[in-house]
Amino acid sequence: MAIVGSSVRLTMLLGVTQTLAWASSYYLPAILATPMAAELGMKRHWVFAAFSLSLLITAACGPWVGQRIDRFGGRKMLSLSSLTLAAGLVLLGLAQGATGLVLGWAIMGAGMAMGLYDAAFATLTRVFGRDARRAITGVTLMAGFASTLGWPMTAWLNDVFGWREACLIWAAVQLLVCLPLHRCLPNEEERQAVSSAPPEDAEAGESATARRWTMAGLAYVFAAGWFVSTAMAAHLPGLLQETGISLATAVAAAALVGPAQVGARFAEFALMRQAHPLVAARVATCLHPLGAALLVALGMPAAGFAILHGAGNGLLTIAAGTLPLTLFGARGYGARQGWLIAPARVAQALSPWLFGMMLSAWGAGALWLTSGLLLAALATLMMIRTRSAAVRP
The missing domain is CATH 1.20.1250.20 (MFS general substrate transporter like domains)
Structure with a gap:
């Protein structure tokens, strides 16, 4: 085949x-x-x-x-x-x-x-x-x-x-x-040739320093996203209870995160596959802060927050794989991905403990921390130019 x-x-x-x-x-x-x-x-x-x-x-x-x-x-x-x-x-x-x-x-x-x-x-x-x-x-x-x-x-x-x-x-x-x-995966020989040609943005004059800053920016975006995702995975039912609902209602609302993730990924697969991955990444970083604002400030039902958070998390997972590929090309993807995601893994390791302390101190107000991290990630993504996507296959 x-x-x-x-x-x-x-x-x-x-x-x-x-x-x-x-x-x-x-x-x-x-x-x-x-x-x-x-x-x-x-x-x-x-x-x-x-x-x-x-x-x-x-x-x-x-x-x-x-x-x-x-x-x-x-x-x-x-x-x-x-x-x-x-x-x-x-x-x-x-x-x-x-x-x-x-x-x-x-x-x-x-x-x-x-x-x-x-x-x-x-x-x-x-x-x-x-x-x-x-x-x-x-x-x-x-x-x-x-x-x-x-x-x-x-x-x-x-x-x-x-x-x-x-x-x-x-x-x-x-x-x-x-x-x-x-063991059924392709052999080493079964691969598509990966060109060593540089991205067109490099040919257009973008410096290696600028590309390193883009790498650093993406590393922050993924670290912020993984911190928030792991914090919610560990504490979401307790967090939702801080808004005044019962444990049973909080658990039922938290259970919507998984279906929301899958739904968002299906939407990306069906509707956004021709768009630049930056679009999905920017949307992803908006959804958790939007849900937090509606939950805390306007009293939106907990289920709504869970759905928005889950959708954002689902989109960001895809972006973590596709955005570096589109921005930098396929050559050296594995090693680059390892360095990009390493800070996110550290953030994951620290997240349950740190957010737990914030939740104990601030209650539902701890959402302003997670929202701030993702809004900073959105600002970072807005500074990345889409023309960097023009990588030759």
Whole structure:
């Protein structure tokens, strides 16, 4: 099958493995932190501290992972991610104390660096070059259901078998489902040639310094977006309760974030694919601040805020993969993506703790912090010129 003709096949394949990878790693603590802490005799926040360590390891490993995918393609790296995540899950399932817990999450951090969105995006770019945008969007569209699948499945496994068995079953999923699918990825030779020609903006006189500032600006945008996304994932029901609604209503409203993410990604896939990714990124950074203003100042229902936040988060996830590709081209995409997303991983690691303190001190007023971060991101995106998009394939 020709490489271009395999776009749908690869999108489906990586959509499945990304959904399972996110479900069996990033989304585990929300369900398993409490039973883990109870059985291991520690405070729940120490489980999240170990998870934060894993995100810092993910950030540190990201550039190296991207470089390897740039050189050799994604089949070996993504296959290794399945093995590494499985090993980490087994260690978590066998942990008898803090040492085993930390070691398990540390290995999980390396596995997440090798196997989550950044590695998948770099793999698609390695195969399709600049034509990877549609496939990237398709993968995020499918994997948007990771929490929808992962949280109920993990909760059911924990209720029926226990948290240790839940970890071991997810490890088996990595070995029996994800690993064989990753071995079906294209060989190193199966790729679209990636030109070393510079972007037209460079030919038009834009300096290397200006391009570095664009990189720094994007790094801030993604760090702000990931900080807000993780803060909301950790605290959204409690935050919504600060507006005076019941826990049941807050949980029901928070459950709309996932469908809103998927809906926004579908809209981008169907309606905005011909537009510059800057358009989607700018819209994405507006939606959370808009929702916060309507919620706090005008008393909009909590469900409305959850939908606006989820839609913005869904669009920004796509932009994180497609915007650097459009601005800088496909050559060196993996390594560049690793450096761009590294600050976002650090922000993710710190976000639950920092926003939790702000929420305790300010209540729903903490939304002005997250809104301010994203409005600054919008201002940064407004300073990026769309003509930088004219990258030759």
